[in-house]
Amino acid sequence: METYQIYSLTSAVLFVIGMGGVFVSRHFIKKIIATIIMGGGVFLVFVSLAERDALTFADPVPHALVITGIVVAVASAAFALALARRIYQLTGEESFTNDK
Amino acid sequence: MDGFFIIVIVFLLLNIALGLFRVWRGPTVADRLLTTQLFGTTGMAILLVLAGYLKDLTLLNVAITFNVLAILLVIGLVQVWKKKKGETP
């Protein structure tokens, strides 16, 4: 068992955990965190593949993609948080509810 | 020597896993914050040992970043939660 294999299997598990969290959790903050965990799973696949394809150095393209991806994920998470807080301020609700 | 470094790293990782119990239980927000401090300090120790093990000095930069982040979180908590007095966390 190689290092990259362990992490690529972990990444699949993390993605599924995040997906389950998006479905199951009610609170906005938990949903946002669940999407970030999903994203972490995806990044882990990229970087473990970069490690597998290493020659003299690891494949730089996935690394660059992951760095930009992390920053974009953070920007979108900040936007989601702003939306969630605004909804809470205006309606007092912490989660999506069906009965409206 | 390398085997010894691995043992040290594994020991420190288990140490973190033990300390995470406090995040789970810790009655106040400050208790939970303590554990991120623990993770920060122990993570820096792990990075130092890894830097010696992999012979890669750039890992020291990551260690400095861990430090920065720990102080940022503490000041963030203290300043942001300041006005919330008398409420149970």
Added chain:
Amino acid sequence: MSIMIDIILAVLAIYLALQCLFAPRLTQTVFLFFAFGLALALAWVRLGAVDVAITEAAIASGFLGVLFLDALRDFSLAPPLKWDNLEVVHSSLATKNPKSLFLPRLALMLGLGLFLLIALEAVWKIPEGGGLTAAAEALLPESGVEHPVTAVLLNFRAYDTWLELGVILLGLLATFAVGGIKIYRKPPVVADDILLRQVILFFTPVLFLFGAFLLYFGKSGPGGAFQAAVLWGAIGILLHLGGRPVFSMIPRWLGQLSLTVGLGFFLILGFFLLAGGATLFEYPPAYAGVLILIIETLAAISIAAALTAIFANLNQMNKEESNQIESTN
């Protein structure tokens, strides 16, 4: 033997993710999420991605951590109004028959289990022989830098980086659109503690210097615009938390300039390169190193300013605090 470290880290990350999402209290979730970010940063180090580790540790744990702490305080205060509305929601939740949830839950578990199996198989069987390592290695001497990741980010795929600056700016504008533009107002919380003020004053130049070091070091090793930007953004956040909001202290045009200078310089440079007969972002190899350093510096300033502004704006979204400002003025 060294596989032990990876196994423990992987188990730790999975355990933290699970605990994080299924913890009963919101504070547990948020603090376990910080720990998850740090575990992931150690995993990047083990995979040899030191650049990613720095970015992850600083941004995904530090910056997002402060944002989440801020949001957590907002959510743990009493809801502003409409208590009757909330009671309706609660009573409808209480009267919901638990039996009616059984079938959807079973379906969800089955679906997730199947998906997990498929994902594991897919990840296990990704075909060999891909990768652009050889191509990157062949072109590295022409790129103007020695570190392959920096070369990809700022030379080979500069297009991505340029658009990413645009995405961050869009995120900032979107938070403005949601929360209202308030960052030019007076600070809500002033540091009344002398030690806090001093430590912020001490860490400001240290962070600045370390960021500049990482920026310059990005030429030959892990580091570069994003890592430096995150550290400089941390300066902005620290100053804001210490009662010195950067954006209300500098003139307005300077704030706007620092937000857009990265995107703008990229655009102008691309225009001149196109006018000179090259393709977009095809730097002449002789000047590539200098150009990349200039672009990185400007991009770092822009990203740092955007992160600071996002934090400042979200921090002042709090209703109670903004009311207090209005009453004191």
Added chain:
Amino acid sequence: MMIKEVITVILLVVGCFFFLAGTLGVLRFPDLFSRLHALTKADNLGLGFIAAGMALHIGSPWAVLKIFSIWFFTLLASSTSCYLIARFQKEKDQARNRKEEG
């Protein structure tokens, strides 16, 4: 060369011991202030020992300088954060007591 390795091993083991002590303190001590004490003192001492051991092992002057600046910043950051967290908690406790009395 043997002596250098032996000293490194001893320093690392002592460092690990302090880390374990810090974690046990965080887990077992009764209130926040004693936990703070355990964490910020013991762990930093442990980090100092590990830093010394690794500085000896790596040996290049630039790395030694960097490792010790890391340790210095950590000492500064964590003693400050200890103070800040304790003050934060104390203010909260005081506010709660005042509310109960009044």
